[in-house]
Amino acid sequence: MAVQPEGVPCWADAMFTDLDGAKRFYGDLLGWTFGESKSEYGNYTEAYADGKAVAAVVPPMPGQPEEEARSAWCLYFASPDAEATMRKIRDNGGDVLLEPMQVSDFGTMALARDPGGVVFGVWQSGTHEGFQAQGVPGAYCWAEIFTREPEKSDAFFPAVFPYRAKQMQAPDEAPDMDFRVFDVGDATVLGRMRMTDDFPPDVPPYIKVYFAVEDCDATVAKATERGGQPLFGPMDSPFGRFATLSDPQGATFSVIDLTNTQGEMPPMSDAG
Structure with missing residues (x-):
């Protein structure tokens, strides 16, 4: 690449x-x-x-x-x-x-x-340009900033990188959801989610990395068999069926089946 x-x-x-x-x-x-x-x-x-x-x-x-x-x-x-x-x-x-x-x-x-x-x-x-594959099973496909202080991340990241921010309209079933994305040119490259009180206080803010898989449910079952812990999902979304896991050593990550999409894409508007 x-x-x-x-x-x-x-x-x-x-x-x-x-x-x-x-x-x-x-x-x-x-x-x-x-x-x-x-x-x-x-x-x-x-x-x-x-x-x-x-x-x-x-x-x-x-x-x-x-x-x-x-x-x-x-x-x-x-x-x-x-x-x-x-x-x-x-x-x-x-x-x-x-x-x-x-x-x-x-x-x-x-x-x-x-x-x-x-x-x-x-x-x-230099000679290592980064990911050689993205968006295919086993490869990176997406990431989201999870933070309790979204206003700080929202000001910081576009000041450091050439980002344009768009805010997602909160769905009726989750009116308190605070989610935005950052674009570079015409490409959406990163998400930002406000951490709610559902997150234990000892969980620090972090960036969650998503890897693409062929079958989200089968991957969650396999991870559980091998000592991983399901933390959220599997859940359907317009972006794909996804779940968040903790591996046996405590590293958190997500998996997503990008081919299994449900529902309409949420409206986005330019963020100030």
Whole structure:
């Protein structure tokens, strides 16, 4: 795939204390195969769907505090200049967690946190341009920011990336739903959902990553058999039938059957 435009999600990875366990779980669940773990890159291990790179798993760094080694998926946004993106992050109230770091000739990575506590990555591509497949079974297809302070994310992300925001009209059955999307050009690339009181207070704000599957219900059943925990759904939507899961090491993610859509697309309006 070509280098993604600035602000478009381009890669996802997750840290696991039990790397082999993660490989077994996601290999069984999403059909992933895995590349070689190279010690010079911290045993960073790419995952493949039908031979195309779709994600990566990595163990904690030696000596990393246990509280910082919590398993979670991290989404990376494309940047033509990671240093410039970090300056915009700081200028708009965000925190830089990892300064831009050159990774051989693959590219430059950085980690940051928005003013509401949402952690994300930035990737300036070199030879590694990011996802080699999207929207097909086993591959990334969508992501949503979940935050208790949507006003902070709504101001921050369009200030850092070239986003245009659109707000979804809340459905009659869920009048308190607060959901918007961010566009880059003509493409909708990211969602933002306000976290309600249904979320336990100890759940931090985060970005939820969606992987496409052929059958949502079968995938949920398989995940449960292999030690995962269903958190929400399966549920029908105009975007596809989806569910949210926790893997055996506590990383949250969603799966969606994009071919099984129900209902009409909700109205969207430009957000101020």
